[in-house]
Amino acid sequence: MWIILSLISSVFLGIYDVAKKWSLEKNAVIPVLFFACVSGMMLFVPFMAISSFAPDFSAEYWWYIPAQTFTAHMLFFLKAVIVGTSWILAYFALKNLPITIVTPIRASSPLWTLIGALILFDERFSLLQWAGIIITLTSYYMFALVGRREGIHFGRNKWIYMIVLATIIGSASALYDKYLIARYDRIAIQAWFSVYLVVFYIPILLFLWYPARKKNTPFQWRHSIIMIGVLLVIADFAYFHALSFAESLIGIVSSLRRVSVVISFFVGAMIFKDKNIGAKKYVLAGILIGVLLIYWGSE
Numbered sequence: 001m002w003i004i005l006s007l008i009s010s011v012f013l014g015i016y017d018v019a020k021k022w023s024l025e026k027n028a029v030i031p032v033l034f035f036a037c038v039s040g041m042m043l044f045v046p047f048m049a050i051s052s053f054a055p056d057f058s059a060e061y062w063w064y065i066p067a068q069t070f071t072a073h074m075l076f077f078l079k080a081v082i083v084g085t086s087w088i089l090a091y092f093a094l095k096n097l098p099i100t101i102v103t104p105i106r107a108s109s110p111l112w113t114l115i116g117a118l119i120l121f122d123e124r125f126s127l128l129q130w131a132g133i134i135i136t137l138t139s140y141y142m143f144a145l146v147g148r149r150e151g152i153h154f155g156r157n158k159w160i161y162m163i164v165l166a167t168i169i170g171s172a173s174a175l176y177d178k179y180l181i182a183r184y185d186r187i188a189i190q191a192w193f194s195v196y197l198v199v200f201y202i203p204i205l206l207f208l209w210y211p212a213r214k215k216n217t218p219f220q221w222r223h224s225i226i227m228i229g230v231l232l233v234i235a236d237f238a239y240f241h242a243l244s245f246a247e248s249l250i251g252i253v254s255s256l257r258r259v260s261v262v263i264s265f266f267v268g269a270m271i272f273k274d275k276n277i278g279a280k281k282y283v284l285a286g287i288l289i290g291v292l293l294i295y296w297g298s299e
Helices: 002-024 029-053 070-096 099-106 109-120 127-150 158-181 186-215 224-243 250-271 277-296
Strands: none
Touching: 002 029, 002 070, 002 099, 002 224, 002 250, 029 070, 029 186, 029 224, 070 099, 070 158, 070 186, 099 158, 099 250, 099 277, 109 158, 127 277, 158 186, 158 224, 186 224, 224 250, 250 277
């Protein structure tokens, strides 16, 4: 069941990536991020209110959000800081790079998560899984070669640095999720994380973006911004549910989620008219083979 939930999460993540790219086209990054997070948070506000004012009634339902300790809230806020930082880097990179370059690089996070899981959670991987890791890493090197055809030199491009750093930070978040889900209610984690993301972005919006807004790309409201938050909530709901199973492996869950790259890749090719699709699709195939080997190695 946790594998199916991971795949469901990956489908919504793929659509989420497309909504992000569409929203960021010639648009200001920080307000897009902020309002996307607000839309996600608003989905939880009614459930948080009912759970708080009518706990006896709410406790019978799956959407019940139990009260949390001060320590729990601090840990949830830390998750928001980690993810929020990763997203700032990733959104700027996505705005300035082709989606068919960004999303496959972003999909490399399972590699870092696998390494972290091996060290922190003593997870052990089979020869098939290690073969998958090697194939995936080789595919990313090939992506660097393809990127040069578009004038994107991986060693000198600041947007590439941003997406790689965002990916590593995102991997740390995945490991942190495994820690949280073992100790706290998964709905509470997702709900309060959504709230603290908004809290995290408020000072960035008011004190960094707003004073300099006239010097940078102007903000344009688009309905796709709302969909960013909604799609992420659905993807994360399936993700946290998958992690709640005792037998689930964070390394495998993270790997399966990144199958979302297939959706974002081909939709990006059609909608955003990205270049060198012929060469990129072969490299993408290598990534998918690597992910499949990681999956088969878990059976």
